[in-house]
Amino acid sequence: MTQKLGLLSLRQRLIVSALLCVIMPSLITYMVSTYVTKDTLEQRAVKQSQDILRLLELNISNYFEDLLYVSNYIQFDDKMNGILKESRLYNKENGLSPAKVNAIQHINITKNLEGITNLFTPSYITILMQNDFSYTNYPTYEFDPINFYNEEWFRKIKSLDSYETFWLGTHPTYIQSQKQKNPYLISIASALKLSGKTYAYTIISITEKEISNLFKQFGSNNEQKLMLINSDGMILSNQNEEEIMKKFDYIEFIGTNQESYTIIEILNKDYLLVSRPLSYADWKLVSLVPYKKTVGKINTIAQTTIVLQTILLSLFLFILIYLMNRLTKPIATLSNVTKEVEKGNIHIRSGIGGNGDIELLGASFDQMLDKIEFMIKQIKIEENGKRKAELEMLQAQVNPHFLFNILNSIRLRITMNGDKESAKIIQSLSTLLRMTITxxxxxxxxxxxxxxxxxxxxxxxxxxxxxxxxxxxxxxxxxxxxxxxxxxxxxxxxxxxxxxxxxxxxxxxxxxxxxxxxxxxxxxxxxxxxxxxxxxxxxxxxxxxxxxxxxxxxxxxxxxxxxxxxxxxxxxxxxxxxxxxxxxxxxxxxxxxxxxxxxx
Known part of the structure; x- marks a missing residue:
């Protein structure tokens, strides 16, 4: 391949290189977007669903915190506890009928709860006291709270500790007039105890639609299914009312106590399943969205970008080829000059003139040749000077030794003539000279x-x-x-x-x-x-x-x-x-x- 390219002219090689530079990046980009970025697109889709579930958790937690606040207020407020404990003192000897006693209790509890029922979410509050006394914020003809004692789940409340809360979850509404409008409620219950003995029970409920409306509000599209399920896989809330209190068939794909996601197949169609645990009652939020619709939407954007990039690069290619036809002539001239210089002819010049980049390059090339020619002359002059300096250095090395030997000869001659003082002076000078030159x-x-x-x-x-x-x-x-x-x-x-x-x-x-x-x-x-x-x-x-x-x-x-x-x-x-x-x-x-x- 390299040998074949070497046979092409400069212009042809530039055109081939330009084609490769345009086409290869497009192909590589497409391959990367198709294969390598698949996981990235999936992660984006997962993150989008996780963000929705986080927002839902914040909003749903507000409702559940209101439920817990009301429950804790009834259980731990001193004044409220005093009212509830009074029910144990009423009996037939008081001379008051049960109806009057119940009315008095109802008035006292209503006044005490009036401040929080106006501020918080709970729709229905039920307090079951001893001696068949009870308090409700709804008419008893809608539902007799005594019937709660007959519910199967009520036995679990009796075994609760003082500070435990039983998350009953979703169940059919017990308010007769709301069965069409709000057919389901979400409730919690707790037992109020004194010295280990129960003196009251509380059942607090909100409508399920409070939660399902949030699902409709935060759902990114009509095909995304959002739901709240319990640890047994029962659907507690859903945009589709018909799915409520049914079994979620894919509970085994959901993580236990952390965020998780997976891809499941439902009716020969892939879905992206993302779950997030709630802070309450081991319940989980679940998002179910068609995989191709979510990932494919992001992938389509990437592919559209690639197509636009390819069109633009093709346009740039035509412009580039046109410019190459104008640029290659001075480049060829420079190439010929370079070959002549390679042969040793440094007197040749390109003679290219103009203000373009290639023309300026030709002028710079000519200036470079001028400098090279000048430097060669300078090097010759310096080499001659260097040879002279080496000769002088050799002479400088010979002359001090010659002088030193002459001084020693003079000293010996003077000593032989009897002038010892002058001989000592010459000896000192000779010794000092030796130290300076060595x-x-x-x-x-x-x-x-x-x-x-x-x-x-x-x-x-x-x-x-x-x-x-x-x-x-x-x-x-x-x-x-x-x-x-x-x-x-x-x-x-x-x-x-x-x-x-x-x-x-x-x-x-x-x-x-x-x-x-x-x-x-x-x-x-x-x-x-x-x-x-x-x-x-x-x-x-x-x-x-x-x-x-x-x-x-x-x-x-x-x-x-x-x-x-x-x-x-x-x-x-x-x-x-x-x-x-x-x-x-x-x-x-x-x-x-x-x-x-x-x-x-």
Missing amino acids: RNNEFVSLHEEISVVEHYVKLMIFRQQQHIKVNQKIASNVLMVDVPRFFLQPIIENSIIHGFSQRGGEITISASFVGDYLVIRVIDNGKGMSKERLKQLRNHFITAKKGENTDKVASLTGIGISNVYQRLKLIYGEEFHMDIASEESVGSETSFYIPRNKGV
């Missing part, structure tokens, strides 16, 4: 460094004709310690030139281990300096930049005091420190504190 090793022993200082002082005495004495107080265990080369010479030079000022003097060099440091001190008895000058000098050598020779008088090695400080700071790090002390007419002292754990 820089293969940055470190020397302290003994060698002090020897360099001694030779340097001899030369300075000869040069300036002044008496300078050097005292050494060097501990024997530090003589062979490696120290940086030429770090003492600038300090000695500074003492002779600035401290003694053409007069003689005495310099003392001491070195010893003090704790974790090698401490080296250079003390002179020169003229010293004022406090202001001392402060200025300290700030100067600490803040001087690396490599910046700011000393007014250059030393033998080209290294000033500040450079000595910066050099030792780089070698030994922050643990190294240097101090200068001075007093006018007394002298100066320079101290080096070199850490032992850094190569010492």
Whole structure:
């Protein structure tokens, strides 16, 4: 395939590439949307149903909380408990008929419940008391509450603890006048006990339509079925009234105590089943919606997007091919120029002019060739200069050694003639010269460094004709310690030139281990300096930049005091420190504190 593309012209390859760039993304997008995004579309559908169930749970919970509030109020309100417990005191000896006693109780309970019945949802409240007393907020000709004692479920209420609530669920309404309009009620019941003995029962109900109306309100479409079922799979509420109190046949596909979803088949049609548990009575909300209708709706949107994308990309393809026909000519010219350059002809130019991108590219290409040609000439010049520099470097390496050998020969000739003083001066100069030209090793022993200082002082005495004495107080265990080369010479030079000022003097060099440091001190008895000058000098050598020779008088090695400080700071790090002390007419002292754990 690659070989076949190589036989095509540039224009043909660009057209083929454009077709591939347009068609391949469309095909890949379609395949991904069909196969890979299937789970994503399903998850979206599930999330949509879960969101509906969450909203339903919030609204249904409000109704159930109202039921529980009324039940708890009757059970735990002190005044209400007092009224209910009074029913035990009425008997035939009171002289009141049961009807009058019941009427009094009804009035008292009605007044006490008046504040909450106007605020909360419950439609029907029944309180069964001892001695056949009862309270209802509905006419007893609609239903005699004594009949509750005959209900099969009533036996379960008798066995309840004081704080338990029995969720009766959905059952046919007991209000005769509401059987057509509201055929079902949802009820809870509880037993009121004192010292383990029951003194009253409460049955509180709402109409089932309160819940089914929510299902109709939140249903996303007419085909979505929303229902409330209990743990046995009985449908407690549904948009379709005919389904209420029937068995839900797919209860086994519903999770126990958490949100769940699955795909089930009903009458050869796939449905998306999503469930969510309620916080009350082990009941669950269930959503049942046709799978293809839910997922297919989202999938159709994705496919429509792909079709539009394909149409637009095809249009862009035609525009691209048209532009390629105009662009390929200068590109071909550039290609020919590139081939010529590859053969070694760097004098050729494309000559493409204009303000377009390709034209600007051609101009840039020509400029690049101009720069390459210029750089080749520069490289030739630099190579010639480099060869000359290497030759000069070789000569520079030969000349110092030649000079060093000549000095030794002169020293021997002078010694043989009996001028020993001049021979010693030449020997010091020769030794110092050897140390300056031999820089293969940055470190020397302290003994060698002090020897360099001694030779340097001899030369300075000869040069300036002044008496300078050097005292050494060097501990024997530090003589062979490696120290940086030429770090003492600038300090000695500074003492002779600035401290003694053409007069003689005495310099003392001491070195010893003090704790974790090698401490080296250079003390002179020169003229010293004022406090202001001392402060200025300290700030100067600490803040001087690396490599910046700011000393007014250059030393033998080209290294000033500040450079000595910066050099030792780089070698030994922050643990190294240097101090200068001075007093006018007394002298100066320079101290080096070199850490032992850094190569010492």
